[in-house]
Amino acid sequence: xxxxxxxxxxxxxxxxxxxxxxxxxxxxxxxxxxxxxxxxxxxxxxxxxxxxxxxxxxxxxxxxxxxxxxxxxxxxxxxxxxxxxxxxxxxxxxxxxxxxxxxxxxxxxxxxxxxxxxxxxxxxxxxxxxxxxxxxxxxxxxxxxxxxxxxxxxxxxxxxxxxxxxxxxxxxxxxxxxxxxxxxxxxxxxxxxxxxxxxxxxxxxxxxxxxxxxxxxxxxxxxxxxxxxxxxxxxxxxxxxxxxxxxxxxxxxxxxxxxxxxxxxxxxxxxxxxxxxxxxxxxxxxxxxxxxxxxxxxxxxxxxxxxxxxxxxxxxxxxxxxxxxxxxxxxxxxxxx
Amino acid sequence: xxxxxxxxxxxxxxxxxxxxxxxxxxxxxxxxxxxxxxxxxxxxxxxxxxxxxxxxxxxxxxxxxxxxxxxxxxxxxxxxxxxxxxxxxxxxxxxxxxxxxxxxxxxxxxxxxxxxxxxxxxxxxxxxxxxxxxxxxxxxxxxxxxxxxxxxxxxxxxxxxxxxxxxxxxxxxxxxxxxxxxxxxxxxxxxxxxxxxxxxxxxxxxxxxxxxxxxxxxxxxxxxxxxxxxxxxxxxxxxxxxxxxxxxxxxxxxxxxxxxxxxxxxxxxxxxxxxxxxxxxxxxxxxxxxxxxxxxxxxxxxxxxxxxxxxxxxxxxxxxxxxxxxxxxxxxxxxxx
Numbered sequence: 001x002x003x004x005x006x007x008x009x010x011x012x013x014x015x016x017x018x019x020x021x022x023x024x025x026x027x028x029x030x031x032x033x034x035x036x037x038x039x040x041x042x043x044x045x046x047x048x049x050x051x052x053x054x055x056x057x058x059x060x061x062x063x064x065x066x067x068x069x070x071x072x073x074x075x076x077x078x079x080x081x082x083x084x085x086x087x088x089x090x091x092x093x094x095x096x097x098x099x100x101x102x103x104x105x106x107x108x109x110x111x112x113x114x115x116x117x118x119x120x121x122x123x124x125x126x127x128x129x130x131x132x133x134x135x136x137x138x139x140x141x142x143x144x145x146x147x148x149x150x151x152x153x154x155x156x157x158x159x160x161x162x163x164x165x166x167x168x169x170x171x172x173x174x175x176x177x178x179x180x181x182x183x184x185x186x187x188x189x190x191x192x193x194x195x196x197x198x199x200x201x202x203x204x205x206x207x208x209x210x211x212x213x214x215x216x217x218x219x220x221x222x223x224x225x226x227x228x229x230x231x232x233x234x235x236x237x238x239x240x241x242x243x244x245x246x247x248x249x250x251x252x253x254x255x256x257x258x259x260x261x262x263x264x265x266x267x268x269x270x271x272x273x274x275x276x277x278x279x280x281x282x283x284x285x286x287x288x289x290x291x292x293x294x295x296x297x298x299x300x301x302x303x304x305x306x307x308x309x310x311x312x313x314x315x316x317x318x319x320x321x322x323x324x325x326x327x328x329x330x331x332x333x334x335x336x337x
Numbered sequence: 338x339x340x341x342x343x344x345x346x347x348x349x350x351x352x353x354x355x356x357x358x359x360x361x362x363x364x365x366x367x368x369x370x371x372x373x374x375x376x377x378x379x380x381x382x383x384x385x386x387x388x389x390x391x392x393x394x395x396x397x398x399x400x401x402x403x404x405x406x407x408x409x410x411x412x413x414x415x416x417x418x419x420x421x422x423x424x425x426x427x428x429x430x431x432x433x434x435x436x437x438x439x440x441x442x443x444x445x446x447x448x449x450x451x452x453x454x455x456x457x458x459x460x461x462x463x464x465x466x467x468x469x470x471x472x473x474x475x476x477x478x479x480x481x482x483x484x485x486x487x488x489x490x491x492x493x494x495x496x497x498x499x500x501x502x503x504x505x506x507x508x509x510x511x512x513x514x515x516x517x518x519x520x521x522x523x524x525x526x527x528x529x530x531x532x533x534x535x536x537x538x539x540x541x542x543x544x545x546x547x548x549x550x551x552x553x554x555x556x557x558x559x560x561x562x563x564x565x566x567x568x569x570x571x572x573x574x575x576x577x578x579x580x581x582x583x584x585x586x587x588x589x590x591x592x593x594x595x596x597x598x599x600x601x602x603x604x605x606x607x608x609x610x611x612x613x614x615x616x617x618x619x620x621x622x623x624x625x626x627x628x629x630x631x632x633x634x635x636x637x638x639x640x641x642x643x644x645x646x647x648x649x650x651x652x653x654x655x656x657x658x659x660x661x662x663x664x665x666x667x668x669x670x671x672x673x674x
Contacts, residue, residue, distance in 0.1 A: 001464055001465075001467070002463075002464050002465050003415070003465060003466070003467075007415070007416075007439045009465045009466075012464065049659075050659055052655060052656075052659060053659065078340070078344070078528075079344075079528055083444065086653065086655070087424040087425070087653045087654070087655065088424070088444065088446065088651065088652065088653035088656070089444050089651075090651070090652075090653045090655065090656045090661075093445075093531065093651035093664055093666075094651075094656065094661065094664065096530075096531050097531040097533050097651075097664045099530075099531075100530060101530055102344045102528035102529060102530045103445075103528075103529070103530055103531050103666055104443075104445075104452060104456070104528065105443065105444045105445040105452070105651070105666075106441075106442065106443055106444065107420065107425065107426050107442045107443065107444040108430075108440075108441075108442040109425065115441060115442070119441070119456065119460075122459075122460055122463060122465050123456075123459055123463070125463065126339075126459060126460070126462065126463020126464060126465060127338055127339050127349065127463060128338075128339050128340060128346045128459050128463060129340070129346075130338070130340075191415075191416055191439035191440075191441065192439060192440070193433075193436075193437060193438055193439045193440055194430065194433050194434040194436075194440050196434050314425065314426075314427070314430035314431075314434075314442070315425065315427075316423065316424045316425035316427045317424070318389060318423070318424065318427065319389075319425070319427045319431065322386075322387055322389060322390065324427075324431065327430055327431065327434045329430075329440055329442075
């Protein structure tokens with residue numbers, strides 16, 4: 001058995017992250033990682049009639065470009081795996097429709113990228129698949145329309161709110177890799193459980209998701225018998241700046257100080273000059289940051305060991321209207337060179 | 338490698354379906370499988386204020402009762418895996434919130450049960466997990482409200498339409514089983530790709546999904562080098578009566594006659610006297626039929642080898658409003674005693 005501790009799985013053989021591709025929206029393209037994205041859109045539509053069709057196009061293009069980059073055809077891939085925030089994950093399924101490739105659709109809100117990497121790694125290391133594409137996306141316009149208000153209303157952002165990232169990231173997981181360069185590997189994954197401490201403010205996702213991130217990170221460290229400083233970086237998906245400080249506090253409260261290792265893709269993605277309130281969020285937040293900045297930093301040795309922990313808030317518009325609180329979930333993926 | 342052919346995976350070791358639990362709504366409880374359900378609800382609310390809360394309760398109870406039946410605690414399970422039709426799969430995530438168990442959320446509409454069984458089987462046979470619970474649900478009231486019209490309108494059913502099943506089914510997959518009785522095993526799975534032949538009638542899901550079912554079944558038989566009569570029964574998820582005949586025609590058109598083996602959970606679930614038009618549909622359709630009738634028939638030897646092929650239509654209300662056609666997907670799960 002490859003299980004260690006409560007819910008961590010070590011990969012019994014190599015799972016390479018052979019390559020990535022990232023597309024960022026115009027706002028993201030002016031943010032902290034502007035020099036790392038493979039493509040930055042000039043506007044939010046990209047020639048499409050609706051924001052939803054733009055998100056589908058982004059999701060499809062990151063997969064197409066990734067295949068081109070690796071010189072692979074759609075039939076060379078064992079499966080495409082991923083998700084997004086739209087009802088019935090249409091960005092994912094309508095983009096996967098364009099490929100003659102088996103499809104596995106996932107939904108865990110903004111933690112879906114972690115779920116995809118975890119499942120993809122286990123399907124490869126379990127001897128089933130050789131090449132898996134994991135992709136997730138989000139779009140400011142589609143998320144605002146679906147979860148909040150029409151953009152035309154110009155609703156003011158509340159103090160704890162975050163800005164949904166327009167972006168998509170895709171990664172190619174493989175069982176073999178003969179490149180003459182550093183190729184990061186997924187070495188272990190921790191499958192998170194749902195944690196709900198009763199937050200019901202839909203404009204404070206950071207607070208809703210931080211308890212799940214805390215549970216998953218501490219479970220991972222305990223299962224693997226590691227101190228936080230084993231990793232150069234522990235990076236959550238989209239807690240934002242406020243959620244990042246909640247997570248630091250929660251871990252300290254449990255007797256583990258991760259403050260000097262911790263950061264968050266959402267807290268980092270926009271520059272200080274950009275008025276993003278607490279930072280970015282969305283299913284594309286962790287994937288676009290990983291597929292651009294983090295992957296390149298791993299390849300050039302800037303980071304040697306990172307723990308990527310995409311975080312998700314499992315609410316719907318209806319669940320909030322029916323008085324429910326916001327369940328959070330997070331999965332941890334250990335990536336090393 | 339456990340891969341055979343294009344997209345079929347043989348299990349390298351035993352994956353047992355140790356037990357199941359099923360809950361059916363009142364209409365389903367008067368249907369063809371009324372004597373097989375573990376619990377039949379007396380009404381569509383089950384003491385809940387909304388149909389959504391009733392679906393969450395059903396989803397939670399099938400898991401709770403399954404754990405009780407197997408004398409297992411929530412911490413004995415490696416993960417709960419599943420999905421439903423509601424936006425952001427809230428029936429699944431709000432029920433999983435009640436368990437201290439790692440969670441993997443899936444979305445492929447009504448084919449989600451096949452996706453869950455496939456992934457669960459591979460995670461077990463790959464040496465990662467020992468006990469996985471797979472559960473899916475649907476509810477007539479929640480699906481009508483979300484996808485169609487308020488029930489109060491009394492909208493007439495169109496000729497090709499189906500009735501969303503109120504029901505939930507959960508199964509326990511395990512790597513070991515020491516019971517003194519016949520225990521079915523998952524022996525192989527085929528991961529389907531998305532097929533969209535351009536159907537855009539949202540009241541004719543059978544026609545939209547049949548091409549994907551055809552592709553997956555023929556891929557499975559070809560990958561495994563099997564004739565259709567290897568299986569006692571090839572049973573799709575929720576094509577309904579019309580979709581079942583479309584599938585028969587499509588397979589014949591490809592030179593494979595599966596007509597004497599084929600049936601469909603949706604076409605069977607309601608009795609002839611019940612006015613369900615083309616039959617049942619929904620993410621709970623294949624799971625509640627499998628967890629009741631099919632599982633019991635496998636255990637008593639009525640069937641020895643079945644190919645279960647849950648089918649899904651990956652549309653959303655918005656995708657149809659934006660002029661999109663309906664992509665279909667299906668996964669095949671070979672179950673043998």
